[in-house]
Amino acid sequence: KGCEILGYDEDEIVGKNWFDSFIPEPIREATKTVFSQLMAGEIEPVKYFENPVLTRDGHQRIIAWHNTVLRDETGHITGTLSSGEDVTERRQNEEELRRLNRAYRTLSECNQILVRSTEEESLLQQVCQAIVEVGKYLLAWVGFAMQDEAGTVVPAAWAGFQNGYLDTVDITWRDSERGRGPTGTAIRTGKPVVVRSIESDSSYSPWREDALRRGYQSSIALPLTDGQKVFGSLTILASSPDAFDAQETKLLTELADDLAYGIMALRNREQRQQAEEALRREHDMLERMTETSPVGISVVDRDGRITFVNTRAEQILGLTKDEIMRRTYNASAWNITDLEGHSMPDSELPFERVMATQRPVYDLTHAVVRPDGQRVLLSINGVPLVDEMGRIEQVVFVMEDITARRQVEEAEKEQRVLAEALSAAAAAINSSLDLDQVLQSILDSLGRVLPHDSANIMLVEEGVVHVAAHRGYTERGLDDWIENLAWPLADLVNLRQMIETGQPLVIPDVRAYTGWIPAPESEWIRSFASAPIFSAGQVIGCLNLDSATVGFFTQDHARRLQAFANQASVAIRNARLYDAVQRYAAELELRVAERAQALQASEARYRAIVEDQTELITRFLPDLTLTFVNKACCQFFDKNPEEFIGQNFLSFIPDEDRALVEQQVAGLDRTNPVALIEHRVHTPSGEVRWMQWTNRLIVDAQGQHAEIQGVGRDITEHRRVEEVLRKALAREMELGELKSRFVSMVSHEFRTPLAVILMNADMLKRYSQRLSDAQKEQYLDSIHSSIKHMAELLDDVLVISRTEAGKLEFNPERADLEAFSRNIINEIKTTTESSLAFVFSMAGDCTSAVVDKKLWQLILSNLVSNAVKYSLPGGVIRINLDCETEQIVFRIEDEGIGIPEMDQQHLFETFHRAQNVGRIPGTGLGLAIVKQCVEQHGGTITFESAEGAGTSFTVIIPQVRSIL
Numbered sequence: 023k024g025c026e027i028l029g030y031d032e033d034e035i036v037g038k039n040w041f042d043s044f045i046p047e048p049i050r051e052a053t054k055t056v057f058s059q060l061m062a063g064e065i066e067p068v069k070y071f072e073n074p075v076l077t078r079d080g081h082q083r084i085i086a087w088h089n090t091v092l093r094d095e096t097g098h099i100t101g102t103l104s105s106g107e108d109v110t111e112r113r114q115n116e117e118e119l120r121r122l123n124r125a126y127r128t129l130s131e132c133n134q135i136l137v138r139s140t141e142e143e144s145l146l147q148q149v150c151q152a153i154v155e156v157g158k159y160l161l162a163w164v165g166f167a168m169q170d171e172a173g174t175v176v177p178a179a180w181a182g183f184q185n186g187y188l189d190t191v192d193i194t195w196r197d198s199e200r201g202r203g204p205t206g207t208a209i210r211t212g213k214p215v216v217v218r219s220i221e222s223d224s225s226y227s228p229w230r231e232d233a234l235r236r237g238y239q240s241s242i243a244l245p246l247t248d249g250q251k252v253f254g255s256l257t258i259l260a261s262s263p264d265a266f267d268a269q270e271t272k273l274l275t276e277l278a279d280d281l282a283y284g285i286m287a288l289r290n291r292e293q294r295q296q297a298e299e300a301l302r303r304e305h306d307m308l309e310r311m312t313e314t315s316p317v318g319i320s321v322v323d324r325d326g327r328i329t330f331v332n333t334r335a336e337q338i339l340g341l342t343k344d345e346i347m348r349r350t351y352n353a354s355a356w357n358i359t360d361l362e363g364h365s366m367p368d369s370e371l372p373f374e375r376v377m378a379t380q381r382p383v384y385d386l387t388h389a390v391v392r393p394d395g396q397r398v399l400l401s402i403n404g405v406p407l408v409d410e411m412g413r414i415e416q417v418v419f420v421m422e423d424i425t426a427r428r429q430v431e432e433a434e435k436e437q438r439v440l441a442e443a444l445s446a447a448a449a450a451i452n453s454s455l456d457l458d459q460v461l462q463s464i465l466d467s468l469g470r471v472l473p474h475d476s477a478n479i480m481l482v483e484e485g486v487v488h489v490a491a492h493r494g495y496t497e498r499g500l501d502d503w504i505e506n507l508a509w510p511l512a513d514l515v516n517l518r519q520m521i522e523t524g525q526p527l528v529i530p531d532v533r534a535y536t537g538w539i540p541a542p543e544s545e546w547i548r549s550f551a552s553a554p555i556f557s558a559g560q561v562i563g564c565l566n567l568d569s570a571t572v573g574f575f576t577q578d579h580a581r582r583l584q585a586f587a588n589q590a591s592v593a594i595r596n597a598r599l600y601d602a603v604q605r606y607a608a609e610l611e612l613r614v615a616e617r618a619q620a621l622q623a624s625e626a627r628y629r630a631i632v633e634d635q636t637e638l639i640t641r642f643l644p645d646l647t648l649t650f651v652n653k654a655c656c657q658f659f660d661k662n663p664e665e666f667i668g669q670n671f672l673s674f675i676p677d678e679d680r681a682l683v684e685q686q687v688a689g690l691d692r693t694n695p696v697a698l699i700e701h702r703v704h705t706p707s708g709e710v711r712w713m714q715w716t717n718r719l720i721v722d723a724q725g726q727h728a729e730i731q732g733v734g735r736d737i738t739e740h741r742r743v744e745e746v747l748r749k750a751l752a753r754e755m756e757l758g759e760l761k762s763r764f765v766s767m768v769s770h771e772f773r774t775p776l777a778v779i780l781m782n783a784d785m786l787k788r789y790s791q792r793l794s795d796a797q798k799e800q801y802l803d804s805i806h807s808s809i810k811h812m813a814e815l816l817d818d819v820l821v822i823s824r825t826e827a828g829k830l831e832f833n834p835e836r837a838d839l840e841a842f843s844r845n846i847i848n849e850i851k852t853t854t855e856s857s858l859a860f861v862f863s864m865a866g867d868c869t870s871a872v873v874d875k876k877l878w879q880l881i882l883s884n885l886v887s888n889a890v891k892y893s894l895p896g897g898v899i900r901i902n903l904d905c906e907t908e909q910i911v912f913r914i915e916d917e918g919i920g921i922p923e924m925d926q927q928h929l930f931e932t933f934h935r936a937q938n939v940g941r942i943p944g945t946g947l948g949l950a951i952v953k954q955c956v957e958q959h960g961g962t963i964t965f966e967s968a969e970g971a972g973t974s975f976t977v978i979i980p981q982v983r984s985i986l
Contacts (some may be wrong), residue, residue, distance in 0.1 A: 027085075027108050029078030044075045046082060060091065061099055067091050072109065084110045088431070090438055093445065107427055115317045115420060116403070142288040146179035149281050153258060154182035160238060160261050163188060164246070164281075166254040167195050167209045175205055178254070185236055191229055200228050204243035208255045214275055215243045218264040239263045242271060244278035248286050256281060318421040322373055324414055326350045338400070338423045340392035357391035361399055361428065372404045376417050380406065387424070399425045457597035461491035461590060464565075468586050469493065472579055474567040475547075478504060479555070479590055481563035485511050490563070503543045513539065516552060521561040526553040526580035526587075530573045544568075551575035553587035557595055565590055638713075638734040641720075644727050646671040646687065658736070660706040674703050676710065687730060690719040700737065712738045779805050832874050832958040839871035839878070839910065840864055843903055846882045850890060857895045866905035872981055873910070877955040884948040885914050885975055891942055892918035892973070909961075909981055915974035921967040929965070938969060952977075 025032050028044065038044075041054045053073070059065045067089050074082040085106040092101045146164050153162035163180035167173070173196035177188045194201040195209035202225050204215040217223045218240055220233050226241075233241075238259040246254040256278045260266065266274070312319050318335030322328055328347045336343060349355060351373045360366050368374050372386045382405045389399050401422045406414045461479050468477060476494030480487050488508045495504045511517065515537025516527055529550040532538045538550075547568045555563040565587040569575060638658055641650035651666045659666075659674065672680050679701040686699045700714045715734040722728040783805060786798065844862065851860055889899045897917040904911040921929065925936040930953040956963045961979035 024106065027077065027083055028075070046074050046076055049073065057102075060102070063099055067102070083108055084113055097445075105430060107430075111316045112422065115315060115422075142285060142292075143179065145281075145284050145288060147181065149256075149277075149284075150179050150181035153277075157258075159258050159265075160236075161187070161259040162256070164254060164256050165193065165205060167252065172196065173201065173206075175209065175255070182259075183236065187232055187236055190232060203229065204241055205255050205257050208243035208245045208257075209252050212245045212247060212252045214245065214271060214278075216266050216271060217241045218266075221263070233259070237261050240265045242266045242274060244275055246278060246282040246285065248282065253282075253285075318423075320346075320419045320421065322351050322417050322419065324377075324416070326352065326373060329416070335421065338398060338421060339390065340394055340396070340398075359389050361387055361389055363389070372402045372419060373417055376404045376406050377414060380414065382406065397425075398423055399428045457593065458491065460593040460597065462493070464586055464590050464593065465491055465493040468565075468567075468583075472567060472582055472586075474551075475570050476568040478566050479563065480517070480566065481555075481594070482511055482517075482561070487511055487514055487517060487563075494568070498546070500543050509539070516550075517561075517564055520552065520554040520564060524554060524556075524561070526551070526577075526584050528575050528577060528580050530575070546570050548572045549574045551579050551583055553580060553584040555587045555591045555594065557591055562594065563590075638732075640666075640671070640732045640734070641729050642671050642732070643729060644687065646684070649729060655734075658705070676702050676704065687717065690717065690727075690730065692719070692721065692725065695719040700741075711736055712741045832877065834872050834874050834959075836870050836872055837875050837878075839868040839873060839905060840903065841869075842875060842878070843868075843882055843912075846879055847886055847901065850883065850886050857897075858890060858893055859898045861898060861900045862903075863901070864903045864905075868903060868905035868910075871905055871910055873959065873979065874955075877958055881952050881955050881977060882912070884952045885912075885977075888948055889914055889916040889918065889973075892916065892939070894918060907981070910977075910979045912977040912979075913974065915972065917972040920969040920971050920973055921965075922969045926965075926967065930963075 025035065028035065041050055041057070045053050056065070060067055069090075070086065070088055072084055072086045075085050077083055086109045088105045088107075090103050091099050092103055094100050150162040150164060153159055159182060161180065161182035161184050163184070164178050165175040166178050167175055173194040175193040175195055180188060192200055193203060193205050195206045197210065200206070201210065204217050204225070207225070208215045217226055220226045220230060220239055220241065226233065239261055240263050241257060241259045244256045244258075245252045246256060256274075258266075258274065312332045315332060315334055318338045319330075319332040320328055320335050321330035327350055331339075331343050331346050335346065339346060352358065352368050352371060358366055358371065366388055369378070371388065372383055375383045375386065382403070384403045386402045386404070387400060388402070389397055391397050401424045403420045405418050407416045407418060409415050465477050465479065468474075474494065476492070476498075478492040478495075479490045481490045486508055487510075489504050492501075492504050495501055516529065516535075519537075520527055527550075529535045529538070532547055532550050535550075547570065549569045549572055551567040552564045554561045555565060565583060567575065567579070567583060636654055638655040639650075639652040640648060640655055642648045648666045648669050648671055651663055655666070656663055672683065675683055683699065683701055686697055690697060696716065696718045698714070698716055700712060702710050703713050705711055713734045714737045715732045717730050717732045719727060720729045720731055786793070786802075790798070847860065847862060886899070886901070893899060893916045899917075900913075900915045902911075902913045904913075919938055921936050922938055925934070925938075928934045929936075930949050934950075953963055956977055956979065959979040961977060963975060963977050965973060965975045967973035
């Protein structure tokens with residue numbers, strides 16, 4: 023399941039660092055710190071917590087962890103065991119539930135909104151039109167107050183004669199000159215304003231001229247309010263002065279109020295329609311979310327009837343929607359029990375809990391039985407939905423199938439109980455060496471994990487099986503019987519079977535088991551389980567469980583039983599070891615008493631022996647202060663004992679070795695009391711000598727470090743011989759490696775020419791009569807060429823052999839080096855690919871150079887042949903010979919494949935070839951021969967190369983004035 027959640031295969035996860043690979047960056051370091059503190063025992067483990075983890079696709083999943091720590095038999099924490107559950111969908115579903123509840127409340131509130139259905143623009147226009155037509159007024163117009171900085175009043179509708187008047191009025195509702203007219207004042211004060219005479223009223227002065235030109239004599243402005251604030255005004259202009267008396271003003275005020283109500287009703291209706299449309303979309307979305315939800319959702323009305331279930335609820339309960347909704351929440355067909363299978367009263371069910379508390383409930387659990395007989399464990403959350411009176415109308419439930427999770431938790435609990443029981447048994451083993459007490463503790467711990475009616479531990483001693491500890495027999499009055507029970511091993515078929523197989527044994531029905539030994543006292547036992555107890559690979563007993571129920575024990579019980587049998591094995595081994603130690607301690611005490619007098623008598627003899635020893639013997643404190651030296655030590659350092667005592671031993675040791683000595687002395691303890699060390703010392707003559715010391719820790723009666731005794735001997739000569747032998751061995755290994763590479767080279771390089779010779783000789787032998795003279799000559803030339811190649815290989819090998827043996831001869835003579843070199847180069851050119859170009863240049867007088875002609879030929883032929891062999895077609899080979907007075911400089915440069923950098927340091931080693939030569943033939947001897955030949959002349963050879971860019975070699979040979 024973990025692999026599925028994280029998106030990896032198991033082998034991809036195992037070995038990864040959990041924190042670096044799966045914990046999100048914001049919490050990674052904090053999580054690491056907590057884990058480190060947990061492993062160090064600084065904090066207690068958190069039994070349950072949730073945190074996000076990273077999956078392979080980069081998403082995060084929320085995991086709920088149940089954690090325990092793992093400990094070894096000493097109680098130290100060795101790791102953690104974590105069982106995780108993916109609760110991502112649960113958290114998302116909880117959020118969806120909250121949104122669903124809000125939506126239902128919104129639906130409930132929105133369905134109660136009532137509005138009148140008219141169009142605002144039409145309403146305004148019709149009202150203005152009626153005012154003008156019926157009331158016989160010149161102009162009626164509606165203006166809305168804008169909430170801008172200027173407080174603008176914008177005409178929204180009008181009727182009557184205005185002839186562009188409203189385009190020029192520029193009215194504001196702010197307290198300014200153009201806002202103190204009737205319209206601005208009505209909006210600002212919220213009260214009707216009547217202008218009886220436009221001609222004489224000073225508030226109308228900004229618009230008087232335009233108004234009188236159009237025949238307007240009086241006016242009234244009526245505020246339009248939404249019940250809280252003024253949002254506009256209805257303004258009416260009449261053709262006569264003083265046209266609006268009190269009664270007419272009252273009637274027109276009622277008209278304005280009705281108009282304002284109508285406007286607000288229309289606006290509210292539009293908002294309601296928009297809200298209803300949004301609510302419908304939300305309802306559709308919620309319905310789709312409900313049907314696709316990964317958790318079951320149901321709705322129960324106040325009478326307990328199920329009115330809705332989603333698809334996931336059908337899957338969990340194993341019924342169709344119609345079948346579910348024909349039941350009540352507590353129908354007997356559900357077979358409702360708690361998780362342990364006990365019946366539950368209705369008052370404990372989630373529905374009743376919600377109805378009783380009038381509050382949501384979370385994480386309530388119970389079990390139901392599906393029609394197919396499968397028992398399903400449910401975790402349920404419930405949220406009430408209330409009407410406007412606060413009464414619960416329905417309860418929405420979210421159910422989750424936790425059957426699998428519960429099984430995992432139960433398995434984890436069983437493992438935890440088993441681990442705790444084994445830990446308790448281990449603690450008992452470590453806390454006591456009383457075998458009876460420890461075995462009884464193991465049986466008590468066993469009772470916490472494996473149910474049984476009785477248990478016992480049997481041990482085999484001298485072929486007889488007896489009971490060493492028991493549990494559960496006292497209640498049946500069988501203590502005396504079980505404690506005095508003894509069987510010959512040969513009679514116990516079950517124990518002999520475990521000895522042969524080394525495996526636990528389960529007997530489902532002892533009456534059907536032919537090897538069972540019946541007894542009146544054990545007549546009640548019907549099933550039996552046993553696990554062998556091992557010691558040193560042998561079965562020395564068994565741990566047994568009895569039950570009065572047939573078929574009670576399983577193989578799983580047997581596997582767990584074996585873990586406790588192993589604990590018993592440790593306890594028995596410890597107790598027997600303790601008993602042996604006790605006997606040995608008593609014997610040792612006797613020996614110590616007997617030897618005490620002998621030691622006192624031998625002390626004088628010991629001191630005489632120490633003084634007469636040729637090895638250097640010293641004693642010093644843990645801080646290396648000397649307390650004793652023998653005569654040999656005094657003679658070695660040419661000092662008196664008084665000159666040693668109280669001195670620090672480090673004063674005789676070179677600085678570079680002192681840390682080693684201090685470290686070794688500090689490492690001595692009761693578990694490691696003796697150590698061997700080699701280091702150097704200064705002698706009085708100034709010579710540095712190598713010493714080998716055996717240092718032994720001496721403790722006092724309280725077990726404290728008292729002194730260190732050191733016994734040393736001079737190993738300077740021994741170290742010298744070791745170094746000689748080491749170098750000889752290295753040389754021998756090098757010669758062996760050369761021999762191996764030589765055999766490999768010879769077998770490889772000789773194979774091809776030998777095959778050519780054999781093939782051509784066979785052709786001459788078989789077809790001599792049919793071949794022409796030219797064909798025979800061709801075959802003979804091929805044989806001759808192969809023999810020549812083999813001879814050259816042998817010459818190279820002989821040169822290397824003489825060099826390795828120090829027998830390479832050097833016979834210098836005067837020679838015309840130019841002519842000699844040209845002949846060598848021309849000979850190679852005749853066998854070379856014609857596309858290669860040779861450029862030969864010379865400087866100085868080379869007609870009387872002093873060289874060994876044979877070695878010079880080897881130098882040139884190998885260097886030129888290599889340049890030819892590793893050049894690409896069409897390349898140029900440049901050769902320069904410079905004969906100076908004091909030296910000869912020979913340089914050859916090619917444009918070939920070059921030498922890889924990693925091969926350059928091994929270039930002159932015997933049999934070494936660069937890694938980029940591919941199938942180009944060669945032995946790896948040429949450059950080694952060249953180097954030896956150059957060194958025989960007292961010269962040097964250097965090179966420059968880059969892979970793919972060619973190589974140049976430079977040979978410098980000193981010249982001598984005369985030849986002896």
